[in-house]
Amino acid sequence: MDALAIQQIRQFNRTVTEGIGALHDRFLGRARPLGEARLLWEIGPEGAEVRALRSRLGLDSGYVSRLLRSLQRQRLARVRVDPGDRRVRRADLTRAGLAERAELDRRANDLALHILEPLSEHHRAALVAAMTEVERLLQASMVHVAVEDPTTPDARWCLEQYSAELDDRFDAGFDPALSIPADAHELVPPAGAFFIARLRERPVGCGALKLHRDAPAELKRMWIAPAARGLGVGRRLLQELERHAREAGAAVLRLETNHALTEAIALYRRSGYLEVDAFNDEPYAHHWFEKRLSRNHRRRRSVARTAE
Amino acid sequence: MDALAIQQIRQFNRTVTEGIGALHDRFLGRARPLGEARLLWEIGPEGAEVRALRSRLGLDSGYVSRLLRSLQRQRLARVRVDPGDRRVRRADLTRAGLAERAELDRRANDLALHILEPLSEHHRAALVAAMTEVERLLQASMVHVAVEDPTTPDARWCLEQYSAELDDRFDAGFDPALSIPADAHELVPPAGAFFIARLRERPVGCGALKLHRDAPAELKRMWIAPAARGLGVGRRLLQELERHAREAGAAVLRLETNHALTEAIALYRRSGYLEVDAFNDEPYAHHWFEKRLSRNHRRRRSVARTAE
DNA sequence: CGAATTCTCTGACTATAGTCAGAGAATGGA
DNA sequence: TCCATTCTCTGACTATAGTCAGAGAATTCG
Known part of the structure; x- marks a missing residue:
């Protein structure tokens, strides 16, 4: 791993804690x-x-x-x-x-x-900009993803945000009643799983899996809070969902999405999802994707693991 | 003052101390x-x-x-x-x-x-770069300039660095014996003053004044440690020297310099120094500068003061 | 040489920041 | 209604991080 990067972080910690401290x-x-x-x-x-x-x-x-x-x-x-x-x-x-x-x-x-x-005006602006950047990326690094009960208030809140966002972004709005359901009872083991990404206890994203014995697993309800976008939270959430699906025995993970969700579509493509023919009749979907989950993808405690 | 900048710094402090702490x-x-x-x-x-x-x-x-x-x-x-x-x-x-x-x-x-x-490779690189930047600028902000005795070991060390640097950069080297002298006894009140810029106790630059009753004050021995360049330390040192000369009653501050010292020349021009005819016969000099020190330049405890 | 200074140690003391084990009062659920 | 739980408080205790006032030994300075 990059020893220079580690040295720089240690130097940063020293300067900031000693100086600002x-x-x-x-x-x-x-x-x-x-x-x-x-x-x-x-x-x-x-x-x-x-x-x-x-x-x-x-x-x-x-x-x-x-x-x-x-x-x-x-x-x-x-x-x-x-x-x-x-x-x-x-x-x-x-x-x-x-x-x-x-x-x-x-x-x-x-x-x-x-x-x-x-500092001069110039250096001041540079410092504030760099601090903003450090803070954003540190926060990205402090996000944790875990399986949680989909019925807790936090989980419900995430799901409401998810629906509200779809309603806002879809051309025709979004009515969960018209969409293929993914109710709480389907998102608990062994039928599925519900994940929340948290930044210091506060939820900043969610995602869910529906598991089907021998059929492909389905990815549902993926949402990232606007403030947490662009930090790689979606990528990490997706990795966790895939890992869980793989460990639950799924060979393929698939999902459908709406053409308004451009960042999500870009994420899926970047993460190795291939567009396929419609595999269900979700009325809000324009694109269907799937990815084969490689079995031998060992989970090593190495930094290289998360490299893009 | 920029309230947004202040909020950002406070937010940064919170995130860094709570997160990294x-x-x-x-x-x-x-x-x-x-x-x-x-x-x-x-x-x-x-x-x-x-x-x-x-x-x-x-x-x-x-x-x-x-x-x-x-x-x-x-x-x-x-x-x-x-x-x-x-x-x-x-x-x-x-x-x-x-x-x-x-x-x-x-x-x-x-x-x-x-x-x-x-983090992804991309975000890692961005974080390390932003941390490097924050650290550099925080250090710049932690530099303090003060009048000191020019005979202490730290002062001598600065003066040696100064000579060594000139010897290295001048086409024909630098021999202090051939240059107009600025010995320690000339750099203590009331004849003059010697300043050291320090970053956490360690010297990172120096500069001196020779004061002459009614004639212009002279700026001598200005040096910034290579590691501290580009952080505005020279500008702040120069401001302190000017302030001191002004308070000592000088109406004009002048200096001579060698064409090899391009950053210094740029600093002088940026700071309002005008090139004038040679006012001494310093053998190593190619340029002579002077600046009129305005009397009414009040020293306000305002941030605007140091704006460029 | 004698006095002042430097360096370290000891004893006595303080403030801060907790932890842990109850106990009592109020409330909620069966 | 009663039992378990929740919320707060009290007493007793601990560890950490010091501070302050000497005292004794070694060294340096005039």
């Missing part, structure tokens, strides 16, 4: 312990349920309880019982707490300004 | 406390003086002493008296310590690999 401490000014500051920030102007704070920050319930008491003692936050469910508490910020949060916000801005300030 | 902890595996791991790394294969470790890591002497004892108990390091000066101790790694350090190195590589692994 040191600045961060100087600007965010460790006047307040980090835990309190994070909590103060996370409560936000609207307030939040204590249990939500706990899960968002990944902290122990006892610890959050004590941090909140400390914020209360400093008259920065209030904690009250939720009238709806009297087990849960809601935290919100006092005027002083809001001011303190605004101050944190201001300091974070100052930090960014302090980085830009010494 | 989380990975960092997972890979570097908090099996060993961070303090010990840093020290183990810093001792290095060659060993190091304890006082050097202290200053490099910026740690308290008592703390380092205890950390070292802990490493000794784990048979990872040895501490011995320096035979030359029996007050100082040297630490070095045992075989086990070296193995542990190699393991840290391996894990840092794995972290980098883990970031690259999910």
Whole structure:
């Protein structure tokens, strides 16, 4: 694997963590312990349920309880019982707490300004552009794909997004009732599988398989959130779907699609799918594709694996 | 100031610290406390003086002493008296310590690999390129310029680099003895000033002023380390020199230079210097420049100040 | 030579950032 | 209705990452 690339990433990590990290401490000014500051920030102007704070920050319930008491003692936050469910508490910020949060916000801005300030206009623009690029690609690298239950709220959300997008892009709109169904019960083992691609817990794409004993497997419901497009998420999702289908014993994976979905069609072609005659009567489809899943495609823990 | 740029930098900081930070902890595996791991790394294969470790890591002497004892108990390091000066101790790694350090190195590589692994070749190359760019520009932004004593080892080193570079680039080489002198005693207040540009303590450039009561100030000994070129360090150094000359009462700043120094000449022209007739008999000079230092050029704490 | 300085170590102390095991109150489901 | 679950809090405990004030040995400076 490319040793130079690895060295560059390590160098980048050093520069960013030491450089920005040191600045961060100087600007965010460790006047307040980090835990309190994070909590103060996370409560936000609207307030939040204590249990939500706990899960968002990944902290122990006892610890959050004590941090909140400390914020209360400093008259920065209030904690009250939720009238709806009297087990849960809601935290919100006092005027002083809001001011303190605004101050944190201001300091974070100052930090960014302090980085830009010494640079010329030209270099500033270059830095912001390069940062945008690094951030996008890091996010791409942090996307994980996993089989999930198609009935969870996240899964339903993805499927709704999928339908809404088709409705928006198809010339005649999209009514799931007129299309060949792929209901939840068909997308759980052993009949099929439902995959969600997530970026830090948030769903950014989905895809599903319908498995048929000896007949080709079918690829359904593939969708990538607009914000995650162009990052290779579709390619990775497709690879996972193919791997799953292969491991489930399918020799061929096939799919139908609409001519409005140009990026998807390009992805399928790029990934080795060949256009074939219509193999079903899906009313929204214009193209039918299939791909033979090679059996000997070993899954090695090597980087070369994902090379295009 | 550009609010979008600031938002982008904040977003970048979040993604990088949360994304890479989380990975960092997972890979570097908090099996060993961070303090010990840093020290183990810093001792290095060659060993190091304890006082050097202290200053490099910026740690308290008592703390380092205890950390070292802990490493000794784990048979990872040895501490011995320096035979030359029996007050100082040297630490070095045992075989086990070296193995542990190699393991840290391996894990840092794995972290980098883990970031690259999910990406396509195309996206990998783009990420590495963008990281290189961010790192370069962040470094540019971390350069600081300050007046320093021209007799310190760092100052001498800069001046040697300066001479060596001229000797290398001038057609006929460069012999300081034949050039108009600018000795250390001329480069301290009130006769003049010597500036060093530093990136994290390491010198990456220098420049000097000779001040003459009512005559124009002279710019001398300007040099930028090859690794720091193209980052705007020269421009910032020049701005500092001009500011200092202006504040010392000079109305005009002038300089002579050799035609081999094309980037320097371009910088001077870009910065408002006008070519004038020879005002001295410097044997190595081909061009003479001067710039009128405007008095009313207020130094505002605004970003616009450094715009080109 | 004697005084000041340098380098390291020890003891005593602190703050931060947690973890874990209950306990009590409120709620939801059978 | 009652049992399990959810939500929060308290007390007791831990590890990490330091800081500070000497003290003792070695060295350097005037």
